Amino acid sequence: MTGRLSATDGATGHSRPRLLLATFSQPPFRTPILFAAAASALSSLFDIHAALPLLCGNAGGHTPLTTIAASWHFLIATNPPGTVLQLWLIMLAAMMTPLIASPMAYVRASSLVARRWRAVAIFLSGYFGVWTLAAVPVLAIAFALRLLAGGVAAAALAACGIALLWSACPYQQAARNRGHRLRRIGLFGVQAVCDSFLFGARLGAWCLLSCWAWMLVPLFASRAHLLAMLAVTTILMAERLQGPGVPHWRIPLIPPAVLIRLTSRTQMARRKA
Amino acid sequence: MADQREDAWKLGAGWNDTLLWYAKAIIALKGRALTDRTSWRYLAAMHQFDQSLWMHQGIIDHTTALPAQADMDVAWNQCQHSSFYFLPWHRGYLARFEQIIAATIAALHGPTDWKLPYWNYLDATNPNARKIPQAFLEPYLPDGITRNPLEDVPRYGQKILAANPQLKIPDIDLTAMNVTKFTGIFSFGGSPTDFSNPDIGVRGQLENVPHGSVHILVGGAPPADVDFGYLSRFETAGLDPLFWLHHCNIDRLWAAWMTKPGVEMEVGQQWLDGPSDRAFAVPTVDGSGLETYTARDTLAGGKFYPDYDDLHAGTGVAALLGGARMADIVKGSPVMAEPTVIGANSETLTVGTAAVETAVRIAAQERTALVAAIGRTAPDAPADEQTFLQLENIRGKGVAGGLQVYVNSPAGADLPEDRFAGSAALFGLSSVSAVDGGHGGNGITLVFDISDLAKRLAAAGDFDPAHLRVKIVAAHSGGDADPITIDRVSVLRQ
Numbered sequence A: 001m002t003g004r005l006s007a008t009d010g011a012t013g014h015s016r017p018r019l020l021l022a023t024f025s026q027p028p029f030r031t032p033i034l035f036a037a038a039a040s041a042l043s044s045l046f047d048i049h050a051a052l053p054l055l056c057g058n059a060g061g062h063t064p065l066t067t068i069a070a071s072w073h074f075l076i077a078t079n080p081p082g083t084v085l086q087l088w089l090i091m092l093a094a095m096m097t098p099l100i101a102s103p104m105a106y107v108r109a110s111s112l113v114a115r116r117w118r119a120v121a122i123f124l125s126g127y128f129g130v131w132t133l134a135a136v137p138v139l140a141i142a143f144a145l146r147l148l149a150g151g152v153a154a155a156a157l158a159a160c161g162i163a164l165l166w167s168a169c170p171y172q173q174a175a176r177n178r179g180h181r182l183r184r185i186g187l188f189g190v191q192a193v194c195d196s197f198l199f200g201a202r203l204g205a206w207c208l209l210s211c212w213a214w215m216l217v218p219l220f221a222s223r224a225h226l227l228a229m230l231a232v233t234t235i236l237m238a239e240r241l242q243g244p245g246v247p248h249w250r251i252p253l254i255p256p257a258v259l260i261r262l263t264s265r266t267q268m269a270r271r272k273a
Numbered sequence B: 001m002a003d004q005r006e007d008a009w010k011l012g013a014g015w016n017d018t019l020l021w022y023a024k025a026i027i028a029l030k031g032r033a034l035t036d037r038t039s040w041r042y043l044a045a046m047h048q049f050d051q052s053l054w055m056h057q058g059i060i061d062h063t064t065a066l067p068a069q070a071d072m073d074v075a076w077n078q079c080q081h082s083s084f085y086f087l088p089w090h091r092g093y094l095a096r097f098e099q100i101i102a103a104t105i106a107a108l109h110g111p112t113d114w115k116l117p118y119w120n121y122l123d124a125t126n127p128n129a130r131k132i133p134q135a136f137l138e139p140y141l142p143d144g145i146t147r148n149p150l151e152d153v154p155r156y157g158q159k160i161l162a163a164n165p166q167l168k169i170p171d172i173d174l175t176a177m178n179v180t181k182f183t184g185i186f187s188f189g190g191s192p193t194d195f196s197n198p199d200i201g202v203r204g205q206l207e208n209v210p211h212g213s214v215h216i217l218v219g220g221a222p223p224a225d226v227d228f229g230y231l232s233r234f235e236t237a238g239l240d241p242l243f244w245l246h247h248c249n250i251d252r253l254w255a256a257w258m259t260k261p262g263v264e265m266e267v268g269q270q271w272l273d274g275p276s277d278r279a280f281a282v283p284t285v286d287g288s289g290l291e292t293y294t295a296r297d298t299l300a301g302g303k304f305y306p307d308y309d310d311l312h313a314g315t316g317v318a319a320l321l322g323g324a325r326m327a328d329i330v331k332g333s334p335v336m337a338e339p340t341v342i343g344a345n346s347e348t349l350t351v352g353t354a355a356v357e358t359a360v361r362i363a364a365q366e367r368t369a370l371v372a373a374i375g376r377t378a379p380d381a382p383a384d385e386q387t388f389l390q391l392e393n394i395r396g397k398g399v400a401g402g403l404q405v406y407v408n409s410p411a412g413a414d415l416p417e418d419r420f421a422g423s424a425a426l427f428g429l430s431s432v433s434a435v436d437g438g439h440g441g442n443g444i445t446l447v448f449d450i451s452d453l454a455k456r457l458a459a460a461g462d463f464d465p466a467h468l469r470v471k472i473v474a475a476h477s478g479g480d481a482d483p484i485t486i487d488r489v490s491v492l493r494q
C-alpha cells in the first residue's frame, strides 16, 4: 500500500467498544479467550453448583449460628474435595486465562521459538498451581459467608459488597500493580523451566490477592452461574486493563472517564443555572 | 509571526516577539490555580504528576487545592513512553498547549497567530543550533525588572548540547531518522501495544536519541551535575518552558520522517483509534472541560496536525525536487513480523559505577543462520535480516543517567569506538521502575541494531557465533548503593 496518510484514512474511526472487541479477537488475546470460552462451556456442562449443594442450594434459608459447627461437618461430607477442586479449576481457566494473555505473550516472546509452547505450559502450571492451593482458603471463606449470611442471596450480596470494598481499596491496587511486574525468563535449560514456573506462580499469587473477593461472587450464583462468571471476568479484565497506578481509594467499577463526563455535565448545568 | 511553527533561532537573536509573548503567557498561566485546566501546573501534570515530589520541590504546598480525582485520573499522568503512542500523544499535547498559549496571548492583546517555535539543535547550517536559545538564559524580561519565566527553572545541565562522558551520554545525532519502520521492537516510533502504558514496551529510536538525551543533557543529572533539573524527570519536564520547544522539534522530526521515501508508516486501526482502554484527553482551550483525541487527529487533516516552516534543516531529510512536499508513504502491513530471541545471558545484571561484562550465549541451532546472516557484506545483505541486542527491563532507583553498550571489547578499561553497540539516556528511569507508579515498574527496554557491528567483528576475526561478550557502562544517580538492574541481555534476529 502506498499513499498519503491522513486523518480520514481507514474508515471514519472506530468507537472504543468496537476497538476493544477487535483487540480481543487478535493475538495475544484470541487464543486465551477461545480457551476460556471452551472452559466456560465445560463449566456449564458440569455445574459446579450441583456439586456444592450447601453453597448454592436453596434449602436451608436462615441458618442459626448454633448449627454452624454441625454444618461444617455436613459440608465437607457433601462436597467431595476432588470434585470441588476439578470444578474450581475449570471455573478458573474460564475466568483467568484471558486476564493473563499479556504475561503469556511475554513468556512466549522471551523463549526460543522451539520451546515456546513448553515455556507457556510451565508458566501456566505455576499460575494455576497457586490457584489450586488457594481453593482451600477461598472456598472456606465462601462456606463461612454462606453460613453466616444464612441464605444464598444474602451471601451473594455480601460477597458483592466485600468485592466492591476490596476493589475500592488502595491495597487491592497495590496487589494489582505487582501483577504487572515482569521478571527475567532464562533462555536455556533448568533456568528456562524455573523462571517460567516462578513467573507464573508469582503472578498467580498477586492475581489471587487482587481477585479473591470477586471470585466469591459466582460461587453463590446458582442459576445465573455462567452470567455471573462472565460479569466477574469483565470486571477483573477492566481492572487489569486499567494498568498499574498510584494506590488510592477509588470508586470501583466506574471508569474515571465516565465520571468526568458526569461531573463536567453537572458543572455545566451549575454554570448555566 | 506566521501561520507556521518556526525555528526559535531564526526568530531573531535574544528577545523576539514570539518568545517574549511566550514568556508573558507563561506568567499568566502560572498565576492560575492548579484546579484550572489551562494553568501552567495543570498542563505539566498531564505529562506526569507526583504529589510528594511536587511538594518537595515547592511546586505545590499543603494549601494547594487539587482538581477532582476523576479529572486527575483522566487528564493527568498521561505521558506515553516506550510505545508507538509516544509521538501521537505528544503531538496532541503540544498542539493543545500551543492553542492555550495563543489564546492567552490574544487575551493579553498580543498577536492572534502565535505558534510554538522549535529548538532545531541538529541544524548543521546554524552555528548556534546546539545552544539553548538566548531568551531562555536571560534572567529578566526586556523591561529589566520582571523575572523571566523562560529562565526561572531548575536547569543544571548543558547550555550547549554535546557529549557528556561523565553521564555516559554520547553526542546526539539523527541516526533514528534512518529507521524505516514506524512500529516494532526496533523502530522509529516504538513498540506496538493495545493499551496505554503497556507492561511490555520498547522505546522507539527517536524517543531514545535525540529525545531522551536532550532531556538529560539539558536538565542535568548527578554525578555530572549538581542536581536534576525539571527536564530530567517525567514529573517535572512540562514545567520547563524549553520542554515544549524540544518536543516541538521531536514532533517536527516525525513530520520530516514521514516525507522520506520508503518509510513504513503505521496505519493499523489500533494505532489510529486506540488505545483500547481509554482515549487521550486534553483540556478544551477555555478549560471548561476535557476533550478526547487519538492518533488519527494528529495526521494530515486532523485537528492536531502541525504545520512547520521547514522539514529539512536539521532533520537529515533532503529537500525533494520539484517542490513535492510529501512523499508517498509505504504503509506497513498491519501484522508485522517481529524479531525472535536467539540468545541470552545467564543472570540479572547489577550495574553500579563500574563497567559490567556479561556473556550472551547463542542457541546452538541458531548459530549457523547467524553466521550466514552476518557473513554477507553490508550492501547485499537483505534489509530484513538484522541482528539486535536487547537490554530488558532496566530498572533503577536513580532518577536518570546514561548507559553505553559495547560488544566484544578487549579486556581492560578500554572501550573502543568500533565496538560500540548503542547508548541511551535513562530518562524517566525511577518513574518507570516504581511498582506503584503509572508505568508498571518494568523499567526501560532498549533494542540496538548490531547488524553492522557483527559484520565488522566477523571481518576482524573477533566473532564467536556461540558467545557475545557484552560490556555495559552506566552513570546514574543511584551509584553503587542503588545500582541499576538489567533483567536480561538478549540477542534477537529477524
Ligand SMILES: [Cu+2]
Binding pocket: B211, B215, B237, B247
Ligand atoms: Cu520528552
